[in-house]
Amino acid sequence: MALNDVIRVERNEPAIAAVLGILKQRLGERFQTGTAIRQQHAHTTSYIPLQAPDGVAFAEGTEEVRDIVNICATHRVPLIAFGAGTSLEGHVNAPGGGISLDLTRMNKVVAVHADDLDCTVEPGVTRQELNVYLRDTGLFFPIDPGANATLGGMAATRASGTNAVRYGTMRENVLSLTAVMADGSIVTTGKRAKKSSAGYDLTRLLVGSEGTLGIITQLTLKLYGIPQAISGGVCPFPSVESACEAVIATIQMGIPVARIELVNQLQMRALKAYSNLDYPESPCLFVEFHGSEAGVSEQAESFGEIATEFGGGPFLWTKVEEERQKLWKARHDAYWASHALRPGAKGLSTDVCVPISRLAECIAETEADIAEMGLIAPIVGHVGDGNFHVLALMDNDNPAEIALVEKFVERLNLRAIRMDGTCTGEHGIGQGKIGFLNAELGAGVAVMRTIKQTLDPLGILNPGKILPLS
Numbered sequence: 001m002a003l004n005d006v007i008r009v010e011r012n013e014p015a016i017a018a019v020l021g022i023l024k025q026r027l028g029e030r031f032q033t034g035t036a037i038r039q040q041h042a043h044t045t046s047y048i049p050l051q052a053p054d055g056v057a058f059a060e061g062t063e064e065v066r067d068i069v070n071i072c073a074t075h076r077v078p079l080i081a082f083g084a085g086t087s088l089e090g091h092v093n094a095p096g097g098g099i100s101l102d103l104t105r106m107n108k109v110v111a112v113h114a115d116d117l118d119c120t121v122e123p124g125v126t127r128q129e130l131n132v133y134l135r136d137t138g139l140f141f142p143i144d145p146g147a148n149a150t151l152g153g154m155a156a157t158r159a160s161g162t163n164a165v166r167y168g169t170m171r172e173n174v175l176s177l178t179a180v181m182a183d184g185s186i187v188t189t190g191k192r193a194k195k196s197s198a199g200y201d202l203t204r205l206l207v208g209s210e211g212t213l214g215i216i217t218q219l220t221l222k223l224y225g226i227p228q229a230i231s232g233g234v235c236p237f238p239s240v241e242s243a244c245e246a247v248i249a250t251i252q253m254g255i256p257v258a259r260i261e262l263v264n265q266l267q268m269r270a271l272k273a274y275s276n277l278d279y280p281e282s283p284c285l286f287v288e289f290h291g292s293e294a295g296v297s298e299q300a301e302s303f304g305e306i307a308t309e310f311g312g313g314p315f316l317w318t319k320v321e322e323e324r325q326k327l328w329k330a331r332h333d334a335y336w337a338s339h340a341l342r343p344g345a346k347g348l349s350t351d352v353c354v355p356i357s358r359l360a361e362c363i364a365e366t367e368a369d370i371a372e373m374g375l376i377a378p379i380v381g382h383v384g385d386g387n388f389h390v391l392a393l394m395d396n397d398n399p400a401e402i403a404l405v406e407k408f409v410e411r412l413n414l415r416a417i418r419m420d421g422t423c424t425g426e427h428g429i430g431q432g433k434i435g436f437l438n439a440e441l442g443a444g445v446a447v448m449r450t451i452k453q454t455l456d457p458l459g460i461l462n463p464g465k466i467l468p469l470s
Helices: 013-030 035-040 062-075 127-137 151-156 202-206 240-252 265-275 293-309 321-332 334-339 356-373 399-418 434-441 444-455
Strands: 055-058 079-082 099-102 109-113 118-121 174-181 186-188 214-222 229-236 257-263 284-291 316-318 346-353 379-382 387-394
Touching: 013 055, 013 062, 035 055, 062 079, 062 099, 062 174, 062 214, 079 151, 079 214, 109 127, 118 127, 127 151, 151 214, 174 202, 229 293, 229 321, 240 257, 240 284, 240 293, 240 356, 257 265, 257 321, 265 321, 265 334, 265 379, 284 293, 284 321, 321 334, 334 346, 334 387, 346 399, 356 379, 356 387, 356 399, 387 399, 399 434, 434 444
Parallel strands: 055 099, 079 099
Antiparallel strands: 109 118, 118 214, 174 186, 174 214, 229 284, 229 316, 257 284, 257 379, 346 387, 379 387
């Protein structure tokens, strides 16, 4: 998709005007139409041009969400759920105008069931807020996509992050949902039991649906005990290939690694400069282990031995929390550190995921593309599950450069699919990756379209996302 060839949905001007009037009367100050706030609710960190909604409604409960859905359905006006706005593929754009439904005021922790290791929250609670709330219980929620996203948004995009190799993604950690469907019905997809064979898995259907099938208004999530001890550190390698081989060996040996993150040489250069790290400017793995005092020491030592076998090391690890936090802050600051490689440039952030046996090959071919095209594009990866990200820095005012970066992204996505992987491990489809869904899923897209048409026959929920329009 070219930069100026954004997805558009036909606008219904009279209907939009009617809904604006109704919502202003119903919600008062909790309905806003100012230019700044509308643009804020279309903001993404992607390069996709902003498409602002016509108004922003701040909901405060499930019943109110239902009322807003019914108003929009009656007038056939688009409705786009909004959390923290940290998505990367144009998920919160309003290509046909309509209403942005801001759920951030629905931010209560409804219940914590410590004995059952679960909790129920509203969608506007952020992952950091939940973990602060849980601190005195000895429990935590592990899914960490980097940004302080809302949990409703994380479920809607099937988010994951640095801890996914041990704790899984949102798919594995959402027990049940309450959602308002396009017809205004309120549906609860399950109970708090850890497993169920009761009919279709509606929870998994809504997790990852990007607000196109229903509006999530409550989530029940798995929790975990805070580890007794944590160890972690950084290990340099002579090449990306040797680092990936060490990852594969670590996973195959059954070492219960909690995080194992790759940064390539260019990304390490950026991190050293931005975060003042004292490590070699070479491909590195950031690694962390959770468990008992003895266990995390044993795991770190075992990983160090594996790294040595593949030419890596020394593996410098620590149990000191302040030192570990510095390392992981540097890793999470990779996005900002990368921009310093080309001041003034914007970044197109993209991700793919492949079987870990193909990871080294996929990254090597990607680095060859970067060199061939003359791009500045550092790589980071959640390599324990075969997922990596590329941030291609470019001048958004230069059409030729934009076309080059888009060609690079197309090659990357199709390469991952060819390797039996996916065009997105955790960013989602949104608008930005619509063009690759047919290549990945084939006839499966038609099944998705049937589900969408059945559950949202008027097409009001986040139109122009996930499914190709033709």
